[in-house]
Amino acid sequence: MGHLITLATCSLNQWALDFEGNLERILASIRIAKERGATMRVGPELEVPGYGCYDHFLEGDTELHSWEALQKILASDATVGIVCDIGMPVTHKSVTYNCRIICYDKKILFIRPKMWMANDGNYRELRYFTPWQKHHETEDHYLPRIIQQTTGQIKVPIGDAVISTLDTCIGVELCEELFTPASPHILMGLDGVEIFTNSSGSHHELRKLYRRVELIKEATLKTGGVYLYANQQGCDGDRLYYDGCPLIAVNGEIVAQGSQFSLDDVQVVSATIDIEDVRAHRKGKMSWGMQAAAARRYQRIEVDFALSGGELSILQSKKIAMFYHSPEEEIALGPACWLWDYLRRSRAQGFFIPLSGGIDSCATAVIVYSMCRLVVEKAKQGDKQVIADAKRIAGEPEDSTYIPTDAHEFSSRIFHTCYMGTQNSSLETRDRAKDLSAAIGSYHVDLNMDTLVTAVRTLFGFVTGHKPQFRAHGGSDAENLALQNIQARLRMVLAYLFAQLLPWVRGRTGGLLVLGSANVDESLRGYLTKYDCSSADINPIGGISKTDLKKFIAFAEEKFDLPVLHNFLAATPTAELEPITETYVQSDEADMGMTYEELSVFGRLRKVEKCGPYAMFTKLLHDWGDRLSPVQIAAKVKLFYFEYARNRHKMTTITPAYHAESYSPDDNRFDLRPFLYPSRFPWQFKKIDDVAATLPDRSTAVEGEKDK
Structure with a gap:
């Protein structure tokens, strides 16, 4: 035991342009850090204005108000006795x-x-910021007058340097810099930096946390050191949910971990470390010593302050086992927290969703129920912010003593569901929707909309002299598709009518947010009607695959004690937009010409592995060649790309969805591709056909199956 230092890092639920609220949360995190005896506090990336300001970063106001907020921090006693990042x-x-x-x-x-800037996927930092390119160099930055008058400083160093205290050395690494091949922590560590900070704005994706943690552990395993990771948490005003999970690592071991999903606006984790452990880790490694002796020197910004104290009775933090949620838990928690932030910050009175009796709307409803469970849990713990928000959303006056103590009861106040049946709907889907509503407590209405559909159909016949028919009744494909689509689009119209007026019906004011329930695979294939009931205000499952949604429903059946969910898992996915006959029952996978599992594969190859049609075909020859012939694989690839291309325009109007998958086809920033394609890809498809015709058939399928 030598020099003990207590350090703190945090996750803050910051909101773009909410300077007042962001300031309060920053000050609260500093206060908590000081109460725990910390002498250093690290916050998330761009915490003052909020990370998700996007083009607002191009406005001078955003920086002006950031300096004003910083001035209030510096004018207070917040930074007395503690280094704040x-x-x-x-x-x-x-x-x-x-x-x-x-x-x-x-x-x-x-x-x-x-x-080093994040400039791919969901991120466009180079649109707003310029990277600092003078490595190992600093310049004088002249401070705004509001800061000069507060601190008495005219200028301060800006650039690539490190902080030297009386007892250690601190280096800063920002988010993307950890993920780059030549991360700054390597050179800083070789020059004697012992404490590294990383302030991040990293969003949640299913199964992503492990990669982030491994990089943090590796960063200090090779060079030795203490790593403080801070992250944004919550919905910053867009499709992303920043999943927090602040960490402290020492020499490749985790010693403190915060929660990944939380309704807390301020979360601080702290650890007491012995800086001598870092020095011991580095000693005796001759290759490390030789590289360190030759390392380029960083300028040191000296501060007359020691992070360590003289108190030896403080207990040093021990290493802990890193906790990871299963993907099913991530679905239950991440979108639920995102929905709560969206609901309370939009000041709506709750949610509305059309329940179809199928997996997708069921999963969306269960995620809302999961949100209600989280709210009740925090309310029981006495969280004042959650209680205040829940009270307002539930329609209670400020002086009310109401506290949500039961998820079923709270759901009945803020969640509204509706089954919109037609003559093509089945009794099974209607019953499943009703039973699910009863199980989760939503305020449920049930209606038949045949008169509305008939009225539109009759109007068209009156105007044109032609009355369209379903294919089952002798109609053409064009008539059949149009009659399906009008049902779907009328459901969207009804959804917004009910969302606006149901609170009024119940004697309350305000409106409801309409939830969409199209999954990522349907969006990728375009298997949805433009402006149908998938058109909504927000969509919590729009970035989640059908496969993962099924696993989530199986998880929720047991975890949330909802046996009704078993009936959804056993049901065949169907849109129920065509008449049922003795020889035909509509099925999603039959309509699409591909399975949901195949869609997930296509999606990852297209987006994550950056495959065009021909590259996808060659990869699938290896993956599927044992069960499908080259010609069959070629046919599937061509069908996918044809349907993807001709439906791509739907992504320009898709409901903003929670981003959970790396192959999301969301047109907004994440998947920047055209929406008008040569949908038959003549050059690409011809090459696929030419190659497929020359390759041997390695599949084990029976001859009859090959001919299908």
Whole structure:
């Protein structure tokens, strides 16, 4: 035992442009850190304005208000006795950077700009910020007058440097910099930096946390050191849910972990470490020593302060086993937390969803129920913010003593469901919707909309002299599709009518948010009607595959004690938009010409592995060649790309959905591709056909199956 230091990192539920609320949460995190004896506090990326400001970062107001918020922090006693790492944009010599402001004792010590930007997938940082390109160099940054008047400082260093205290050395690494091949922590560690901070705005994707944690552990296993990881948490105003999980690692071992999904607006984790452990880890490794002796020197920003104290009775933090949620738990928690943030910040009175009796709307409803369970859990713990939000959303006056103590009861107040049946609907789906509503407590209405569908159909016949028929009644494919689509689109119209008026019917004010329930695979294939009931305000499952949704329903059946969910798992997915005959029952997978499992494979190859039609075909020859012939594989690939291409325009109007999958086809920022294609891909498909015709058939399928 040598030099014990208590360090704190945090996750904050920041909201884009909510400068007042963001400031309160920053100050609360610093206060909690100091109460725990921490001498250093690290916050998430761009925590002052919120990470998700997007093009608002191009406005001078955003930086102005960030400096105003920082001024309030520096004018208070918040930074007295503690080093604070705070994130905001800074314009230096007319260039705007994504920066960390290192403060101590009411003064700014140093400004560290981000050097490697996140600029793929959901991120477009190069649209707003310029990376700092003068590595190992600093310049003088002249502070705004509001800060000069508060701190008495005219200028501070800005650039690539490290902080030297009386007892250790601190280096800053920002989010994407951890993921780059030449991460700054390597060179900083070789130059004697012992404590690394990482302020992040990292979003949730299913099964993603493990990769992040392994990088953090590896960062300090090779070089030795303490790693403080802070992250944004919650819905910052868009499709992403930032999943928190602040961490502290020492020499490749996790010593503190926060929750990944939480309704807490402020979450602080702290650990007491012995800095001598870092030095011991580095000693005796001759190759490390030789590289360190030759390492390029960083400029040190010196501060007359020691992070360690003289108290030896403080207990040192021990290593812990990292906790990971299963994918099914991630679905139960991530979208639920996202929905709660969206609901309370939009100031709506609850949610509305058309229940079809199928898996997708069922999963969406169960996620809302999971949200209700989380709210009740936090309310029972006495969380004042959750109680206040729940009271307002439930329609209770401010002086009411109401506290949500039962998820079923709270659901009955804020969740509204409706079964919109037609002559093509089955009694089974109607009963499943009704039973699910009863199980989760939603306020449920049940209706038949045949008169509405008939009225539209009759109107068309009156105007044109032609009355369309279903295929089962002798109609053409065009008539059949149009009659299906009008049912779906009328459900969207009814959904918004009921969402606006159901609170009024129940003697309350305000409106409801309409939830969509199209999964990521249906969106990828375009197996949805444009402006149908998949068109909604937000969609919690739009980035989740059908396969994962089924696993989630099986998980929720047991975890939430909802035996009714078994009936949904056993049912065949169907849109129920065509008449049922003795020889025909509509089926989703038959309509699509491919299974949901195949769609997931197509989606990952197209987006994650960046395959065009021919590359996808060649990869699937290896993966599916033992059960399908080259010609069959070629046919599936061509069908997928044809349907994807001709339905791509639907992604330009798709409901904003929770982002959970790396192969999401969401047109907004994440999947930037055309929406008008040469949908038969003549060059690409011809090459596929030419190659498929020359390859041997390795499949084990029977001859009759090959001919299908």
